Amino acid sequence: MDCKTASELLPLYFDGELDRVSSRELEAHLDGCADCRDVLVGLDTLRTRLRDEASRHAAPELLRARIRKDLAARAATAATPTATFRMPRARWLALAASWVIMFAAGSVFVPAWNQAGAAGDARDQVARDVFAGHWRALAANSPYDVVSTDQHTVKPWFEGKIAVAPAVQDFAAQGFALAGGRIDYVGSARVPVLVYRHGHHVIDVFVLSQNDAPPQGKRIESQGYVMETVMLGSQPAAIVSDMGDVELARFVQLLGSAR
Secondary structure (H helix, E strand, O other), X not given: OOHHHHHHHHHHHHOOOOOHHHHHHHHHHHHHOHHHHHHHHHHHHHHHHHHHHOOOOOOOHHHHHXXXXXXXXXXXXXXXXXXXXXXXXXXXXXXXXXXXXXXXXXXXXHHHHHHHHHXXXXXXXXXXXXXXXXXXXXXXXXXXXXXXXXXXXXXXXHEOOEOOOOOOOOEHHHOEEEEEEEEEEEOOEEEEEEEEEEOOEEEEEEEOOXXXXXXXXOEEEEOOEEEEEEEEOOEEEEEEEOOOHHHHHHHHHHHHOOO
């Protein structure tokens, strides 16, 4: 694959819309092309800036005045009595009561719906960030910042770089060797990532905050990769890999036993 083809596929790859075969071909190109890797990192930087730093503009005073004038005219029209329409007192009372009930119900449920929707959107964004971080790491020269199979080396490396260092354990005897760790981003938060290897598979374990983590046991698939949430000691975590279901289940069980 050449850079021209890669540049056309990078936006699709970044948005998770590229098929698995094309993704593998693009990743092979990214392994040897620093320019295209820089473009991929730039896409992520642009998305973060648009999300976090986008300008917000207040409505101009002229528009505000027109809206106030229109509302005042509507209120005046509504207050004008008409001879052609008279509603019986009992119906007015019943209608007013129904409005009160609807308003009360809305004041309770609408904020709850909005809050639930916002939480769902935030967790979906966490999943997108986790997948993007895994794919960026696969495209980089190395998927980790600290290279070590010694858990006593990896855990201290995180200390001072993040608020709480994660629990680190090697499962080489079970076929899942600790390869190292790195710092990545989920939204604007710095998070630790533990990197394991199983055969030719790279496994990323993103250690998340309690507020950002999707529900435990949540599974999302994208482009042949799977994200599954677990508890790593007392911290929520998201596993990302392209392993099969049987291998992933074994690793989930091992990770759940880590202390």
